[in-house]
Amino acid sequence: MATGTGEVAAFRNVSKSYGRVKAVDGLDLVLRPGETVALLGPNGAGKSSSLDLLLGLREPDSGTVRLFGGTPRAAITAGRVGAMLQSGGLMSDVKVREIVELACKVHPRGHRVGEVLETAGITELADRRVDKLSGGQEQRVRFALAVAGANDLIVLDEPTTGMDVTVRRRFWEAMRAQADAGRTVLFATHYLEEADSIADRVLVLHKGRLIADGTSAEIKARAGARRIGFELHPADGTGPGTGPDVDEAVLRALPGTVGLDVSTRADGVRTIRIRSADADAGVAALYAAGLYPRGLEVTSLGLEQAFLTITGEQDRAEDTDRAEDTDRAASEEEYVR
Numbered sequence: 001m002a003t004g005t006g007e008v009a010a011f012r013n014v015s016k017s018y019g020r021v022k023a024v025d026g027l028d029l030v031l032r033p034g035e036t037v038a039l040l041g042p043n044g045a046g047k048s049s050s051l052d053l054l055l056g057l058r059e060p061d062s063g064t065v066r067l068f069g070g071t072p073r074a075a076i077t078a079g080r081v082g083a084m085l086q087s088g089g090l091m092s093d094v095k096v097r098e099i100v101e102l103a104c105k106v107h108p109r110g111h112r113v114g115e116v117l118e119t120a121g122i123t124e125l126a127d128r129r130v131d132k133l134s135g136g137q138e139q140r141v142r143f144a145l146a147v148a149g150a151n152d153l154i155v156l157d158e159p160t161t162g163m164d165v166t167v168r169r170r171f172w173e174a175m176r177a178q179a180d181a182g183r184t185v186l187f188a189t190h191y192l193e194e195a196d197s198i199a200d201r202v203l204v205l206h207k208g209r210l211i212a213d214g215t216s217a218e219i220k221a222r223a224g225a226r227r228i229g230f231e232l233h234p235a236d237g238t239g240p241g242t243g244p245d246v247d248e249a250v251l252r253a254l255p256g257t258v259g260l261d262v263s264t265r266a267d268g269v270r271t272i273r274i275r276s277a278d279a280d281a282g283v284a285a286l287y288a289a290g291l292y293p294r295g296l297e298v299t300s301l302g303l304e305q306a307f308l309t310i311t312g313e314q315d316r317a318e319d320t321d322r323a324e325d326t327d328r329a330a331s332e333e334e335y336v337r
């Protein structure tokens with residue numbers, strides 16, 4: 001999925017609130033041609049709101065959103081964008097072929113109906129009534145509407161919800177073909193394995209803010225992608241220093257250490273778990289430091305674990321900030337008194 005130059009979409013310091021809820025908070029983001037981008041975030045993180053802003057379905061309170069250098073509306077009118085959203089019902093009382101036909105006809109660069117039905121894997125559903133479809137079949141029809149014309153950008157909001165495993169796989173094959181044809185694809189998802197295997201860029205939103213932006217591998221590395229586990233036995237000595245505290249300082253200072261967890265059993269055996277962004281260097285340094293790790297294991301963290309780590313860290317950082325603000329307010333009050 002070659003990445004070209006230029007900007008497909010650009011958010012510049014975009015904010016959007018609904019009453020007191022800040023759904024999108026100072027979002028800065030550029031999508032480049034040919035990228036397949038996954039948008040992740042816990043419930044309420046602002047994913048759908050960001051997609052709505054991108055498509056011009058909502059106006060930002062502040063900041064600007066540009067699509068292909070112009071307004072979202074201009075890009076959509078020119079038929080450059082296809083979207084598959086969670087909201088919005090399909091027409092009832094019509095057949096699948098009819099609704100797809102209409103979408104092909106109104107698109108300035110519409111494809112042939114048969115081709116679109118084939119792409120979305122719904123040829124065999126063509127004569128079925130739209131209101132008689134299952135949830136997963138309906139999703140495929142929505143997908144057909146998103147690819148009814150030669151779009152440059154395809155936006156998908158949780159596209160595979162309700163699809164079974166086989167249909168989901170076929171869906172992503174079709175999506176990959178779109179990306180291989182040079183289209184930019186942006187999709188919001190709760191399925192982290194989809195982001196991991198499909199996207200060449202992963203964005204993590206949290207409370208309306210972009211807290212991570214990189215390849216799946218980069219995000220895993222940032223969260224400490226691997227876990228090093230082992231035991232330290234008292235009979236083996238306490239390493240290079242003078243006891244457990246010194247050992248722990250050594251462990252914390254190993255290259256790549258992002259997190260350290262130590263638990264001590266009654267017999268003095270310590271179980272060590274290190275989250276590491278560079279497990280190879282970490283293990284080498286462990287031996288070089290004179291420690292004697294028993295039952296050494298190195299395991300990989302998935303994107304899911306990385307996601308939980310990053311969003312969890314963000315929550316903790318905000319809790320700390322809030323506590324500091326409260327302390328500051330209290331001490332200021334004290335000072336005034």
Ligand SMILES: Nc1ncnc2c1ncn2[C@@H]1O[C@H](COP(=O)(O)OP(=O)(O)OP(=O)(O)O)[C@@H](O)[C@H]1O
Pocket residue numbers: 018021022023041042043044045046047048049050
């Ligand atoms: N029309 C609306 N009116 C009021 N609040 C809204 C509206 N739409 C969204 N919100 C609020 O804005 C925040 C962001 O919602 P949004 O739907 O963008 O998140 P999301 O990341 O897509 O969530 P999910 O994963 O649950 O779909 C949430 O707190 C939500 O309750």
